[in-house]
Amino acid sequence: MSLPSFQLHRPRELAEAVALWTEHGAAAKLLAGGTDLIPSLKQGLFAPDHLIDLGAIAGLTGISRAANGDWLIGAMTRIHEVAEDPILGREFPLLAAAAGQIASPVLRRMGTLGGNLCLDTRCLWYNQSYLWRQSCGFCLKKNGAVCHVAPGGRRCWAAFSADTAPALLVLDASVEIAGPAGARWLPLAELYSGAGDHPLRLGRGEILSRVRLPAAAAGMRGSYQKFRIRNSIDYPLAALALALRREANGAVTARLALTALNPAPVLVAGLERCLAAALAADPPDLAAVVQLVNRAAKPLSTSTVPADYRREMVLIQARRALEACLA
Amino acid sequence: MITAFTVNGQPRRLELDPATLLLEALREHLRLTGTKCGCDDSSCGACTVLVNGQPALACTLLAAGCDGADITTIEGIATDGRLTALQRAFGRMGGAQCGFCTPGMVMAAKALLDGNPDPSDGEIQAALSGNICRCTGYVQILASVRAALAEAAGAAADAARPKAAADAQRRAAGPTPPPQAAEPQSAHG
Ligand SMILES: Cc1cc2nc3c(=O)[nH]c(=O)nc-3n(C[C@H](O)[C@H](O)[C@H](O)COP(=O)(O)OP(=O)(O)OC[C@H]3O[C@@H](n4cnc5c(N)ncnc54)[C@H](O)[C@@H]3O)c2cc1C
Ligand code: SF4
Ligand code: FES
Ligand code: FES
Numbered sequence: 001m002s003l004p005s006f007q008l009h010r011p012r013e014l015a016e017a018v019a020l021w022t023e024h025g026a027a028a029k030l031l032a033g034g035t036d037l038i039p040s041l042k043q044g045l046f047a048p049d050h051l052i053d054l055g056a057i058a059g060l061t062g063i064s065r066a067a068n069g070d071w072l073i074g075a076m077t078r079i080h081e082v083a084e085d086p087i088l089g090r091e092f093p094l095l096a097a098a099a100g101q102i103a104s105p106v107l108r109r110m111g112t113l114g115g116n117l118c119l120d121t122r123c124l125w126y127n128q129s130y131l132w133r134q135s136c137g138f139c140l141k142k143n144g145a146v147c148h149v150a151p152g153g154r155r156c157w158a159a160f161s162a163d164t165a166p167a168l169l170v171l172d173a174s175v176e177i178a179g180p181a182g183a184r185w186l187p188l189a190e191l192y193s194g195a196g197d198h199p200l201r202l203g204r205g206e207i208l209s210r211v212r213l214p215a216a217a218a219g220m221r222g223s224y225q226k227f228r229i230r231n232s233i234d235y236p237l238a239a240l241a242l243a244l245r246r247e248a249n250g251a252v253t254a255r256l257a258l259t260a261l262n263p264a265p266v267l268v269a270g271l272e273r274c275l276a277a278a279l280a281a282d283p284p285d286l287a288a289v290v291q292l293v294n295r296a297a298k299p300l301s302t303s304t305v306p307a308d309y310r311r312e313m314v315l316i317q318a319r320r321a322l323e324a325c326l327a
Numbered sequence: 328m329i330t331a332f333t334v335n336g337q338p339r340r341l342e343l344d345p346a347t348l349l350l351e352a353l354r355e356h357l358r359l360t361g362t363k364c365g366c367d368d369s370s371c372g373a374c375t376v377l378v379n380g381q382p383a384l385a386c387t388l389l390a391a392g393c394d395g396a397d398i399t400t401i402e403g404i405a406t407d408g409r410l411t412a413l414q415r416a417f418g419r420m421g422g423a424q425c426g427f428c429t430p431g432m433v434m435a436a437k438a439l440l441d442g443n444p445d446p447s448d449g450e451i452q453a454a455l456s457g458n459i460c461r462c463t464g465y466v467q468i469l470a471s472v473r474a475a476l477a478e479a480a481g482a483a484a485d486a487a488r489p490k491a492a493a494d495a496q497r498r499a500a501g502p503t504p505p506p507q508a509a510e511p512q513s514a515h516g
Contacts (some may be wrong), residue, residue, distance in 0.1 A: 038348075042367065105382070106457045107457060
C-alpha cells in the first residue's frame with residue numbers, strides 16, 4: 001500500500017530538526033525507525049504534510065557513560081543494541097530483558113529507543129485500516145466522536161504498549177527533551193499524560209534526545225513479565241517490570257511498573273511500604289502487594305483478548321516477578 | 328526526489344516520490360518482484376531484504392531513507408546463476424511450499440548465517456521468529472537451514488582433506504548413495 005504523500009526532511013543536526021518541527025507543528029510528524037509510524041500512515045491514522053526523519057542526525061545514537069557514572073542512551077539507538085549491549089546488559093538486565101522481547105528480531109534492528117518511549121497508544125478500534133474503521137464506525141481518537149470502549153465518556157483509553165517504558169521507570173530513568181527553548185531533563189513518568197488520544201506531554205518542537213539511567217540503579221535485581229499471544233512479533237497485552245534491591249541494613253528498595261494496560265505506563269505508588277509490611281510477616285504475605293498492583297491496573301476492552309484475562313495475567317505476573325526477585 | 332543506492336551490487340538512481348517505500352521501489356520501479364509483500368503492515372517478514380548487511384522490512388522503510396545504502400534482495404544472492412546452499416536446501420527439504428514466505432525466510436536466514444556460521448537450533452528459530460509461514464509448519468524450514476549448514480560443513484571438510492585420501496575414501500565407500508532426505512517426506516507415504 002502506498003503512503004499518502006508528504007514532504008520529507010532529513011536534517012543532519014538536532015537543532016535543525018527542532019526548528020522544522022517547531023515551524024510545521026501539527027502538520028508534521030517525526031520519523032525514527034518507522035516501525036510504529038509507517039504502518040499508522042498506511043492506515044490513515046496520520047496524514048502529515050511534512051515528515052521529519054531523525055535518521056540522518058549524527059549524535060543521536062549510542063550508549064555512553066556520563067562523568068558521574070550514569071548511563072546515557074541516544075534516542076535513535078536501535079532496540080537490538082539496547083537489548084544486546086553486553087555491559088549495559090550486565091548492569092541493567094531488566095532493560096535488556098524488556099528490550100529483547102520487543103516485536104521480532106528484524107523489528108528490533110529497525111526500531112529505536114526514542115520511538116519506543118514515544119509510541120502511540122493502541123486500541124482494537126484504532127489500529128485498523130481506514131476502511132475497517134469507516135465500516136465499524138470511527139472513534140474519538142481518530143475521525144470520530146465516540147469511544148467504543150467506554151461509550152458514555154469523552155475519554156480515550158487506548159493502551160500505552162511499549163516494553164522499555166516500565167523497565168526504565170523502575171530503573172528511575174529520566175529523559176532529555178530538546179526544544180526551541182533548549183534542552184531540559186524530566187523524570188520519565190512526566191513524559192506521559194495519561195490520555196489515550198494525546199499520550200505524550202511534549203510541547204511544540206520538542207524531541208526526545210537522550211535517556212539517562214542513574215548509576216544508583218545499576219545491579220538491581222529485575223524481572224520483566226510480558227504476556228502476548230505469540231512469543232515473537234506481538235505487542236504486549238499486559239506486562240510488568242520489577243526492580244528490587246535488598247540494602248545492607250535489611251531494607252528493600254523496590255519499584256514496580258505496568259505497561260499495555262493503561263493509557264500510560266504506570267509506576268505503582270506505595271509499593272515499597274507495602275512490600276516492607278509484606279516481608280515483615282512470617283511467612284511473607286505477598287497478597288497485599290498483588291492487590292496494590294490490581295488497583296493500579298486498568299485494562300479495558302482495547303484488545304481482542306478480554307480485559308478480565310489481562311487483569312488475571314498481571315496478577316500472576318506480579319507474583320512471579322516478586323518471587324523471582326526475592327528468591 | 329533522486330534516490331541513489333546499490334541493489335545487488337548494481338548502482339541505481341531513481342526519481343521517486345518521497346512517500347515511496349523501499350518495497351515499492353524494488354518491486355515496481357526496479358521490477359525485482361522476488362521480495363514479497365505479505366501483510367503490508369510490518370508483521371510478517373515476507374518483505375525482508377538486507378540493508379547494509381542487516382535484515383530489514385522493505386514494507387516499513389522509506390526508499391529515500393535508504394539513500395546511499397547497499398541493498399541485497401533474494402535475486403542478488405545466487406552466483407553465476409547457481410543458487411546458494413541455503414536456497415537449494417529450501418527447495419530440497421520442503422522448506423518452500425507455496426513459496427510466498429521463502430524470499431523473506433532465506434534473507435533472514437542468510438543474515439543469521441553471515442554473522443554466525445554455527446548457530447544452534449534455538450538461534451535459528453529465534454532469528455526466523457519474525458517470519459510467518461502459512462504452509463510448512465516451520466519444521467522443514469529449520470531442517471532447510473540445518474541442511475545448508477551441513478552442506479557447508481561438508482564442503483569445508485572436503486576442502487581440508489588431501490584430495491588423494493578423499494578419492495580413496497570415496498572409492499572405498501562404493502557408489503554414492505542417494506542423499507538421505509533428498510525428497511520432501513510425503514505425509515501419505
Ligand atoms: C508487528 C509489530 C510488533 C511490535 N511489537 C512491539 C512490542 O512487542 N513491544 C513494543 O514496545 N513495541 C512493539 N512494536 C512497536 C515498535 O516496533 C517499537 O516500539 C519501536 O521501538 C518503535 O520505534 P521506532 O523508532 O520504529 O518508532 P517510530 O515508528 O519511528 O515512531 C513512533 C512514534 O514516536 C514518535 N517519535 C519517534 N522518535 C521520537 C523522538 N526522538 N522524540 C519524539 N517523538 C518521537 C514518532 O513521531 C511516532 O509517533 C511493534 C511494531 C510492530 C510493527
Ligand atoms: S479507547 Fe475509545 S477512543 Fe480510544 S482508540 Fe479505543 S475506541 Fe477509540
Ligand atoms: S510485507 Fe513487510 S512485514 Fe509483511
Ligand atoms: S511456504 Fe507458503 S507461506 Fe511459507
